Amino acid sequence: MYSPADMLEIPFADWVDDFVRGFLVPTFRPVFRAMQEPVDFLMQNLDAFLNAVPWLIFAAVLGLIAWRTAGRGMAIFTVLALAFIDMIGLWSETMTTLSMIITAVVFCIVLGVPLGIAAARSDKFLSILRPILDIMQTIPSFVYLVPIVMLFGVGTVPGVIATIIFALPPIIRLTNLGIRNVRGDLIEAAKAFGSTPRQILWEVQLPLALRTIMAGLNQTLMLALSMVVIAALIGAGGLGLTVNTGLGRLAVGTATAGGVGIVLLAIILDRITQGLGEAKKRTDESKSVKGTVSRLLKPIFGGSRSTEPAE
Amino acid sequence: MAMATKLSIKALYKIFGERGDEAMRLIESGKTKDEILAETGATVGVNDVSVDIEEGEIFVVMGLSGSGKSTLIRMLNGLIAPTSGTITIDGDDIAHCSDEKIREIRRQKISMVFQHFALFPHKTILENAAFGLKIKGVGVAERNERARKSLAQVGLEQYADSYPEQLSGGMQQRVGLARGLAAEPQVLLMDEPFGALDPLIRRDMQEELLELQRSLGKTIVFITHDLNEALILGDKIAIMKGGRFVQVGTAEEIVGSPADAYVEAFTKDIDRSRVFPAQRVAKPAEALQKADLVAPSALSAMERLGRDAIYVVENGKPVGVLRYRDAQGALQNAGGDCLSALVTSFPKADRKKPIFELYPLARKGLPIAIVDDADQLIGVVEPETIFAELAGDDETVEEEAALKTAAE
Structure with a gap:
């Protein structure tokens, strides 16, 4: 039987080895080091902070956030779920996972929202970005780990970086979509009053795109959750490690406990971010950033933040 | 009424589409919007607009x-x-x-x-x-x-x-x-x-x-x-x-x-x-001066014009309207002094007022005094004209307008 390999064998793997080991890593090592630093900084501090916060205070704060954004039922669920996690002995791992997720999502917002804005403003930029996002979303999560290990080594921080890259596309896409879907006549009105592009962005586009951007944030968060577990394969800690260890030792109980912890965390985070994105029945507060933030702060400051007095 | 020009538009064109220059040349050669669209695919949005x-x-x-x-x-x-x-x-x-x-x-x-x-x-x-x-x-x-x-x-x-x-x-x-x-x-x-x-x-x-x-x-x-x-x-x-x-x-x-x-x-x-403003259907007032007002001349003026009433002015301003029968009464009873017979609550309208708005005035049955900004009497409108106008009788308007132009 004829096979193309009879005619020509391509040493593809060797080429990649040579390229990465011989050129990319030695040449750009300082660059990759530098890229790790902010991630490392945020991750370490968050991890230390979350592990230091007593259970009671953490549960109270997260319960409060859940209550304001997703309702009373969700608040009760949150507190019970956190209690359960603590009881099955996975509190520290959960906090590590949470700090990884928060770090990843923060960087996804910092990178993704500006990229989404740029894509919304320029069709050219979008046409370059779109195939890259398509590729990013079609690559299986496992495959991400190979170049990450090559470039960044192993450990929790490379795990977070893999998570950032994996979870980035939805927030870019939905930021772009949200801004592009803002009604044309509103943009025209903003222009007609002499707004600069920056004023149009802050006054009209971002506030009106906020719901869509929040949906993107929710998607990004969910992707980050799934990736953070897989990142355990390259040495990241947290609940993923628990699952991974359990799998490796065929310890069904340990793996299940880790899995349950992840699911509970996922439900809590999903509901809270969905609650943030949804426009509540609008009373005196708008669905703007200000409204969302003040809705969160209200119970803390006892609702003292009154707007202008009514007549 | 000399007012300053605020916005001045000169020879303004807008052509949508890629072949704008070509379309401009076609416009200059006098082609229509549809012809240009067919030839170049460009849409002419605004074509040679000039206005102050x-x-x-x-x-x-x-x-x-x-x-x-x-x-x-x-x-x-x-x-x-x-x-x-x-x-x-x-x-x-x-x-x-x-x-x-x-x-x-x-x-x-x-x-x-x-x-x-x-x-x-x-x-x-x-x-x-x-x-x-x-x-x-x-x-x-x-x-x-x-x-x-x-x-x-x-x-x-x-x-x-x-x-x-x-x-x-x-x-x-x-x-x-x-x-x-x-x-x-x-x-x-x-x-x-x-x-x-x-x-x-x-x-x-x-x-x-x-x-x-x-x-x-x-x-x-x-x-x-x-x-x-x-x-x-x-x-x-x-x-x-x-x-x-x-x-x-x-x-x-x-x-x-x-x-x-x-x-x-x-x-x-x-x-x-x-x-249309009231002045468009107004007839010449043919008013009498208050100072020279006497019944016989007023009566003969009305007979000559074929009108039932005539306005009396002082310094160009209308001061009252004299009806034919009041003038006759004045001649018989008061020996020709008809100042007291003047109707001083006469209908009056600005010359720019739409004809439509004269209707309530027309119901008084008296001719309506049409005045300018300085309250000078510039014409009168007979009630019949208003009624004809409101009945949608176009010819009357044209007729009246023609009459007015002829009178001027």
């Missing part, structure tokens, strides 16, 4: 959809860049200036009211009204105060803290108007502002706009597809078709002497009595 818009007037552009009126108004504040031509406001050419300069002009001089209101749904009514001021960089306290004042002008200050979606269409457009006025522009562009409102509300809004304009005296460019609206609001009206101005003139000129069959077709169903 005076300060303080309402300039209405009336045209059907696709006539280029929306394109035209968007060129006036630079939302659409013209292909060629100039638009001058206070010496600045909007068609050829930097982005920064055009933003400056929009902030300081020109604001706009939109057909579908275009209120910001995430901002309160007050924030919407204050938008232009915020963009200008006015501080929060001052802009809120000025926005409140502007909302008060349109009667919506009590809704300051509501959101647009909580208001009806008519109220939303009032907010749109307040937003446009809050920045205190010199020129207000209104793009079919009442087009999305139902007829009753629209009627109210038109009157409200006229009322506001009386105190504000802004230069307003108003776009509409409704000729009635154009006639009610416009100090000057331009009829637009295929990107061109077919006719520019006052309501009376448009309805009275349409430039072509297109304009004529539009004006056919227009109620002339609402458009």
